[in-house]
Amino acid sequence: MxxxxxxxxxxxxxxxxxxxxxxxxxxxxxxxxxxxxxxxxxxxxxxxxxxxxxxxxxxxxxxxxxxxxxxxxxxxxxxxxxxxxxxxxxxxxxxxxxxxxxxxxxxxxxxxxxxxxxxxxxxxxxxAHFALVANPQVAATTLPELIAFIRNKDGELSYATSGAATPHHLFMAMFLKMIGAKAQHVPYRGSVAALTDVISGQVAMMMVDLAVAMPAIHDGKVKAFGLTGTMRTKAMPDLPTIAEAGLPGYAARPWFSV
Known part of the structure; x- marks a missing residue:
């Protein structure tokens, strides 16, 4: 692990x-x-x-x-x-x-x-690698289907983040802007609490640290639609980037310093 x-x-x-x-x-x-x-x-x-x-x-x-x-x-x-x-x-x-x-x-x-x-x-x-994930009940299995689903909901869907102005927030905001859609922002005090509500269905989707989401993805508790960065990761080699999966030009990856 x-x-x-x-x-x-x-x-x-x-x-x-x-x-x-x-x-x-x-x-x-x-x-x-x-x-x-x-x-x-x-x-x-x-x-x-x-x-x-x-x-x-x-x-x-x-x-x-x-x-x-x-x-x-x-x-x-x-x-x-x-x-x-x-x-x-x-x-x-x-x-x-x-x-x-x-x-x-x-x-x-x-x-x-x-x-x-x-x-x-x-x-x-x-x-870090971030991934776009959604509750399994969301009616989409591919990124193009998810994009169409979000657009059709016309702002009714919500997305979780670990707080305002965090990568979780701004990466999703950039994604929504690029696909020309809206969704409601629901901030949490951390990615674990946010992901918990995506799993339960309280919130539809989120951009999340892959290190946090991997167990839920493997267990089928959330669907993963793509990585935010420009390259795949050995941790989940079959998971494409968002750009590969259907949104060319999308790329975002956070860094950490001490």
């Missing part, structure tokens, strides 16, 4: 974590205490999975506890604000997805943090 999750994420751990661990001088006493690793989403989601994988590796390198601290809310703003207000001594680290550093500043007129001034960048650590 861990290997499948790693395949659903493209990890660049060595680009950030190892330099952080080895970048201290021989006489450095860092870290002096446990390191807090802030995650901007609830436990169980794709970002949380990535944070815990990195925290484990960092803990082994530093020989000090690295504690994952989930701070969900406001589309990653809660965690980012906490990190910005923490003492600048290296004992608070933020897993910052594209939402925090690029999407939120583009969407919100003001933020309680300054993306450039308030953080010291360490590096990019991963990108």
């Amino acid at each position: 861990k290997r499948a999750l790693a395949l659903a994420l493209t990890l660049w751990c060595g680009a950030a974590i190892i330099p952080l661990a080895r970048g201290q001088t021989a006489g450095s006493d860092y870290p002096q205490r446990a390191v807090a690793f802030l995650c901007p989403f609830p436990a169980g989601g794709g970002t949380d999975i990535l944070t815990r994988m990195l925290a484990q590796e960092l803990q082994e390198k530093l020989a000090r506890p690295v504690i994952v601290d989930n701070r969900p809310g406001a589309g990653t703003i809660v965690a980012a604000q906490a990190a910005a207000r923490a003492l600048p001594d290296g004992h608070t680290i933020l897993l910052a997805p594209v939402t925090t550093l690029a999407m939120a500043p583009s969407v919100h007129k003001s933020l309680p943090y300054e993306p450039v001034k308030d953080f010291a960048p360490i590096g990019l650590v991963a990108s």
Whole structure:
């Protein structure tokens, strides 16, 4: 299972974590205490999975506890604000997805943090595969059929996200714009809660982290219609990209930084 999750994420751990661990001088006493690793989403989601994988590796390198601290809310703003207000001594680290550093500043007129001034960048650590999934009761088996179904519903369908201005939200908004259709946005505090309601039928569809959705896809609890990126993944080699499946030109893939 861990290997499948790693395949659903493209990890660049060595680009950030190892330099952080080895970048201290021989006489450095860092870290002096446990390191807090802030995650901007609830436990169980794709970002949380990535944070815990990195925290484990960092803990082994530093020989000090690295504690994952989930701070969900406001589309990653809660965690980012906490990190910005923490003492600048290296004992608070933020897993910052594209939402925090690029999407939120583009969407919100003001933020309680300054993306450039308030953080010291360490590096990019991963990108993720996202997939378009829907409840099995949705009357479509292919992407063209799903597009036609959404258009015919004329705004009646709803889609779940992990919050406003997140990849889950903006990737779906871009998809809807490209197909010339509307749907109702239902934000949640994380992708696990959102996917749960797609499975139950409370919400029709969503763009979701593949690492989170794979078990539900394999068990037939949701239908998968395509990946948001430009390439397929070894984790699910038979799942085409959205562009391959019937919407040429569609491409979106999130990145994560520390």
